Structure formats: structure tokens, C-alpha cells
Amino acid sequence: IIEPDANDIARMEENEKISVIKEGGTRVNFLTVNTEKAPFDNIYARKAINAAIDKEAVIAVALNGEGRAALSETPMVFEGASDKGCDGYDPQLAKSYMEQSGLDGQTIAFTCYVFNDTARRAAEVIQASLLELNMEMSIESLDYATYLTQVFAGDYEMAVSGFTAGTMYNYLYGIFHSESINAANMARVNDPYIDSMIDLGKTQTDIDDRSATFEALTDYINSRSIYIPLYQSTVIRA
Numbered sequence: 544i545i546e547p548d549a550n551d552i553a554r555m556e557e558n559e560k561i562s563v564i565k566e567g568g569t570r571v572n573f574l575t576v577n578t579e580k581a582p583f584d585n586i587y588a589r590k591a592i593n594a595a596i597d598k599e600a601v602i603a604v605a606l607n608g609e610g611r612a613a614l615s616e617t618p619m620v621f622e623g624a625s626d627k628g629c630d631g632y633d634p635q636l637a638k639s640y641m642e643q644s645g646l647d648g649q650t651i652a653f654t655c656y657v658f659n660d661t662a663r664r665a666a667e668v669i670q671a672s673l674l675e676l677n678m679e680m681s682i683e684s685l686d687y688a689t690y691l692t693q694v695f696a697g698d699y700e701m702a703v704s705g706f707t708a709g710t711m712y713n714y715l716y717g718i719f720h721s722e723s724i725n726a727a728n729m730a731r732v733n734d735p736y737i738d739s740m741i742d743l744g745k746t747q748t749d750i751d752d753r754s755a756t757f758e759a760l761t762d763y764i765n766s767r768s769i770y771i772p773l774y775q776s777t778v779i780r781a
Contacts (some may be wrong), residue, residue: 544583544781550607563780565777568707570706571705571707577701580591589769591644594631597739598613605661612773613775617757623756636644649677650678650680651677653680654681654700655680656683656685656699657684658687711744730770740756740760743756750774
């Protein structure tokens with residue numbers, strides 16, 4: 544059984560005829576925002592959203608506890624990964640970021656797309672958290688094909704999503720490089736510094752040099768809250 548539903552895992556573990564195997568994965572699951580649209584073009588609004596979300600609650604509700612809270616926007620299993628300086632769950636800090644955004648006191652409404660039950664459960668936790676910032680998030684379920692079409696085209700505001708790759712370079716290029724806009728760069732970020740660091744890392748054959756490049760880039764990405772990391776999945780097979 545590939546990717547069993549989190550709610551089925553405990554029942555399978557109780558069955559002596561079923562072996563359940565769990566390993567740390569390379570996928571980071573996000574609350575993805577379209578940085579071309581307000582208020583998500585505002586770095587402090589994004590940082591406020593990040594600090595407002597109780598990621599442990601998301602894991603408990605969406606995954607039945609089978610996952611690890613993500614602070615960094617890159618998988619911690621890869622070279623150059625870093626979560627230093629990342630904000631955790633801190634409602635007071637979230638309110639401080641909203642004050643810095645210039646949007647404090649305004650009621651902001653937007654729609655979050657989801658495509659399966661796990662994402663919907665995560666979105667419901669997030670929905671409750673964002674009310675504390677006067678953000679009214681509605682949740683809309685789409686079939687997967689429609690979801691991908693609209694999110695990749697930038698025809699959305701917010702979505703619960705995720706991304707995985709086999710190497711740090713492929714991961715970074717996939718969701719942060721400007722050449723990946725209208726594909727997996729769902730945040731639609733177009734930052735020359737990010738592009739240049741990804742391109743540099745591609746050419747570096749020395750592992751330590753490449754790791755240093757990717758770590759500096761990860762720190763920069765994390766500081767800007769381009770995506771809102773939720774959790775790193777546990778790979779589960781039965």
C-alpha cells in the first residue's frame with residue numbers, strides 16, 4: 544500500500560499480518576501563496592501567516608501525528624539545508640509582523656485551494672489560526688487536474704501543496720527559480736539573487752562549496768517566507 548491515509552495507520556499497525564514501514568522523506572508540504580497578489584506580495588504579511596500557524600496542530604489533525612513540523616522551506620535531509628533563524632509558532636510575533644506590514648486592523652479575505660482530504664484538514668486548522676490576524680480564509684476543493692492547472696498558471700491566491708526532489712539543486716530549481724514559473728514555482732517568485740545562487744550551485748563540483756552556496760540561499764529564502772512550510776512528510780508503506 545503506497546501512501547496510506549494517516550487515519551488508517553494505527554489500524555494497520557494493530558494487524559499482525561500487515562507490516563508498516565516509516566522513513567523520513569524529502570517532501571516539504573506548504574501553505575503556498577501567490578506572491579504576485581496582495582496581501583502575499585507583502586513579506587511581513589507572509590511572515591505573519593507563518594508565525595500564526597500551529598504546525599503541530601496541523602500534523603495532529605491532518606496526519607494523525609505522522610509527520611515532522613517544518614521550519615525551513617528546504618528538506619532538512621539535503622546538503623545545505625538550514626532552519627536557523629526560522630520563526631516557529633508565535634501568535635504575538637505574528638501580530639507584530641502584521642503591524643509591520645501596514646495591513647494591521649484590515650479584514651483580508653482570500654480562498655485556499657485543496658485537492659484531497661489531508662490538505663482540507665490542514666487548511667481547516669490554518670483557517671482557524673488566521674482568524675487571529677483578521678484573515679478570512681475560505682477553502683475550496685478542486686479535482687487534482689484543475690488544481691494543478693490553476694496553481695501552475697498563477698490563477699489562485701493560496702493553496703495547500705508540497706514538493707519533493709532527489710537533490711537539493713533539483714528541489715531549489717523546481718520551486719524557486721524564475722524559469723520554473725508556470726510550473727512548480729507556485730509562489731511565482733522572480734528574484735535574481737535566488738536564480739544566481741541556484742545557477743552557481745549547479746556548476747560547483749566541490750561538495751563543501753556547493754553546500755555553502757545552498758545554505759546561504761536557504762537562509763535567504765527562509766528569511767523572506769516565500770512559502771509557508773507546514774511539515775515534512777514521513778514516507779509510509781504497508
